Amino acid sequence: MTGATETGVVRGRASTAKTVAAAAVGLSALLFALALAAGFELLSLTGRLAGVPTIPLLGGLLVTLGAAVIAFGAGSRLELVETDPSRSAGLVAGTLFTGIWFVVTGLVASQTLGLGTVGWLAAASLGGAAAFAVTALPREDVGSTVPAGALAGSVGLVMLTGGIGPDWSWSPAGFSDAQSVTVFPRVVIPIAVAFCALVVGWAAAKAYGGFGARGRHLGAYLLIYLNAGSIIAVLFVLVAFVFAKGIDPVMAGVTVGLGVGPTTTLAVDLVIPFADVRLFGLSYDVVWPVSWPFVMNGASILNDVNGVWPAIVGTIWLVVGAVALAVPLGVGSAIFLTEYAERGRFTQVVEVATNALWSTPSIVFGLFGAAFLLPRFTPTPKKSLLAGMITLGFMLLPLVLITAREAMLSVPDEYRDASAALGVSKWQTVRSVVLPAAMPGVVTGVILGVGRIAGETAPLILTMGGGTFVTVDQAASVVDSFQLTLSPPFVTNPELTQATTALPYQLYQLILANVGQSSGIENMDTFRWGTALVLLVVVLSFYAIGIATRQYFRRKLDYE
Known part of the structure; x- marks a missing residue:
C-alpha cells in the first residue's frame, strides 16, 4: 500500500510538472503573438487589454513566465520532478546567455547608473561571467531555466513597476546633439517581450521534454515554429494592410x-x-x-475613375517575354550540365557564375540593359518593352538554371539505368524519364523567379519605363503589331521597341511624384494604394498559376 501511495504521489507530481511546463510554453507563444501585435500597432500599448493596462499586463505575464520556468528547474534539481537532464546546458547555451546578460548589465550600468567606460565594462563583464557560470557549470535543468527565467522576470518587473511606461523615452548617452537618438516604448517593448518569449519559451519547451535530447529537440522546434509563425503573420498583416488601404479605390464604380x-x-x-x-x-x-474602372481604365483627367490597365498589360507582357527567354535557355543548359557534360572545372565555373548572377543586385541588371541593350534596338537609344523583357529574362535565367539542375540531379539514377537497359537513347531518356520527374522542381524555380521579376522596379526604370499616367490607348498591343518584311528579321513588331509602363514602375513613379492635383489625378494617396493592391494581386496570381501547374505535374507523375 505504501509503494502504491508513493507511486500515485510521483505520478501526480509528474502530471502537475507537465502541466506547468505546458502552460509556460503556451504563455511564451501568447506573449510572442502579443509582441507582434504591439509591433504592428494592432495592440495599443497605451490602452487596456482584458481591462488591465497593456504594459503592466505584459510585465506581469513575463514575471509569471519567468517564475514558472525557474520553479520547474528547481523542482527538477531537487528531484521533485522526474526528468533526465544532461550534466550541463552546453557551451552554446552558455555563450548565448553570456552575450545576453553582458548587454543587459552593460546597458543598466552605463545608461541607468551612469557609470563610465571602465565601470560599465566591468559590470557587463561580471554579468556575462555570472551568466556563463550559472548556465554552463550546473546541471542542464538549472542552467537552462534560471538565466532565462531571470531575464524574463527582470524585464517584466521593469514594465510592471512602471520603469517603462506609456510616456517613457530613452536617449542613449554617447550621441552628439546632431546625432541624437530617442527610443520610445512602441519600439522597445515589442522587441523586449518577443525576445524574452523566445528565450523563455525555449527553456520551457526543454523542461516539458524532460531536458536531455528530447528536451533540446522540443526547444529547437518551438523556436522554429514561433519564427515561422511570425513570418506568416507578417505576410498576412502586410497583405491585409495593403488590402485595407487599396480596396476602396480598386472597387470604386x-x-x-x-x-x-x-x-x-x-x-x-x-x-x-x-x-x-x-x-x-x-x-x-x-x-x-x-x-471595373480601376482595372479597365487608364489614367486621364476625363475619367471619373482612373485605372491601371496599361500597367497591368505591361507587367503581363514583361513576365511572358522574360519566361519565354529564360525557361528554354535555363532548362536546356541544365539538361546539358546534368546529363551530358562531364563533372569538372567547366561545370564548377558555371555553378559559381550562376550563383553569382542570381545574387547580383537588380540595379546592376538594369545598368546592363541600359548600356548594352538600348543602343542595339533603335538608332538612338531609347527605353523599350523588349529591353525590359530581355533584362528581366537575364535576371530569371540563373534561378531557372539552378533549380532545374538541382531537380534533375534529384532524379534517381535507377530511372536512367532502367531506361538505358531497355535500349532507349540518351535524349529519349532525358525527354521521357528525367524531365517529367524533374518538372515539379523546374516549375518551382520558375514560380520563385516570376515572383521576383514581376515586382522589380530598378531594371524597368532604366530600360522600359515610359510614363506615369498612361491612357488605355497607350497600353502595349504586342499581338496586333506583328509585321512581315522582305529584309531580316522578316518579322517585326514596332510595339516591342516602344516605351511602356508596368505596375511596379508606375507605383514607383506615383510615390516619387507626389504632385497631388497638379498631376491631374485626384486622391493621389488612394490611387497609390490601389496600384499597390493590384500589383500584389497580379504577383500572387502568378504564384497561384505556378503552384497549380506544379501540382498538376506532381499528380501526373504519381499516376504514371
Whole structure:
C-alpha cells in the first residue's frame, strides 16, 4: 500500500510538472503573438487589454513566465520532478546567455547608473561571467531555466513597476546633439517581450521534454515554429494592410450586368505590308459584362475613375517575354550540365557564375540593359518593352538554371539505368524519364523567379519605363503589331521597341511624384494604394498559376 501511495504521489507530481511546463510554453507563444501585435500597432500599448493596462499586463505575464520556468528547474534539481537532464546546458547555451546578460548589465550600468567606460565594462563583464557560470557549470535543468527565467522576470518587473511606461523615452548617452537618438516604448517593448518569449519559451519547451535530447529537440522546434509563425503573420498583416488601404479605390464604380462594360473590338487581319495586300480580315465587337474602372481604365483627367490597365498589360507582357527567354535557355543548359557534360572545372565555373548572377543586385541588371541593350534596338537609344523583357529574362535565367539542375540531379539514377537497359537513347531518356520527374522542381524555380521579376522596379526604370499616367490607348498591343518584311528579321513588331509602363514602375513613379492635383489625378494617396493592391494581386496570381501547374505535374507523375 505504501509503494502504491508513493507511486500515485510521483505520478501526480509528474502530471502537475507537465502541466506547468505546458502552460509556460503556451504563455511564451501568447506573449510572442502579443509582441507582434504591439509591433504592428494592432495592440495599443497605451490602452487596456482584458481591462488591465497593456504594459503592466505584459510585465506581469513575463514575471509569471519567468517564475514558472525557474520553479520547474528547481523542482527538477531537487528531484521533485522526474526528468533526465544532461550534466550541463552546453557551451552554446552558455555563450548565448553570456552575450545576453553582458548587454543587459552593460546597458543598466552605463545608461541607468551612469557609470563610465571602465565601470560599465566591468559590470557587463561580471554579468556575462555570472551568466556563463550559472548556465554552463550546473546541471542542464538549472542552467537552462534560471538565466532565462531571470531575464524574463527582470524585464517584466521593469514594465510592471512602471520603469517603462506609456510616456517613457530613452536617449542613449554617447550621441552628439546632431546625432541624437530617442527610443520610445512602441519600439522597445515589442522587441523586449518577443525576445524574452523566445528565450523563455525555449527553456520551457526543454523542461516539458524532460531536458536531455528530447528536451533540446522540443526547444529547437518551438523556436522554429514561433519564427515561422511570425513570418506568416507578417505576410498576412502586410497583405491585409495593403488590402485595407487599396480596396476602396480598386472597387470604386464596379458594376456587373449584361452590356455594362466597355466595348472591345477583336480583329484578325492577314496583311502583307510590303505588298500592301490584305488577304482577309475579321472583326467584331465584344461588350464586357462587367465594368471595373480601376482595372479597365487608364489614367486621364476625363475619367471619373482612373485605372491601371496599361500597367497591368505591361507587367503581363514583361513576365511572358522574360519566361519565354529564360525557361528554354535555363532548362536546356541544365539538361546539358546534368546529363551530358562531364563533372569538372567547366561545370564548377558555371555553378559559381550562376550563383553569382542570381545574387547580383537588380540595379546592376538594369545598368546592363541600359548600356548594352538600348543602343542595339533603335538608332538612338531609347527605353523599350523588349529591353525590359530581355533584362528581366537575364535576371530569371540563373534561378531557372539552378533549380532545374538541382531537380534533375534529384532524379534517381535507377530511372536512367532502367531506361538505358531497355535500349532507349540518351535524349529519349532525358525527354521521357528525367524531365517529367524533374518538372515539379523546374516549375518551382520558375514560380520563385516570376515572383521576383514581376515586382522589380530598378531594371524597368532604366530600360522600359515610359510614363506615369498612361491612357488605355497607350497600353502595349504586342499581338496586333506583328509585321512581315522582305529584309531580316522578316518579322517585326514596332510595339516591342516602344516605351511602356508596368505596375511596379508606375507605383514607383506615383510615390516619387507626389504632385497631388497638379498631376491631374485626384486622391493621389488612394490611387497609390490601389496600384499597390493590384500589383500584389497580379504577383500572387502568378504564384497561384505556378503552384497549380506544379501540382498538376506532381499528380501526373504519381499516376504514371
